[in-house]
Amino acid sequence: MSTSVNADSAIPSSLVEDGQAFYESRLKTELEPNHSGEFVAIEPSAARYFLGQTATAALMAARNAMPESQFYLTRIGRDAAHKIGGHGARIR
Secondary structure: OOOOEOOOOOOEHHHHHHHHHHHHHHHHHHHHHHHOOOEEEEEHHHOEEEEEOOHHHHHHHHHHHOOOOOOEEEEOOOOOOOOOOOHHHHOO
């Protein structure tokens, strides 16, 4: 399996695909009932994940435990970790 790299962010596309698959298959039903709205940083090749109330907290926990790894970040129970827009974008 080849790994392509997004030149803008230098994150292998396989990390995103593997992270999403790991979340859907192994974490979704376990985490959503009690951790909805929290963040999870996933290292899919090691089958490890780290929770946090904020994206920074989840990533800091992950980085402290696995300093050489990259992580897939998502928000539990949401379609995306963050949204762009909101009230400020609607002011004319």
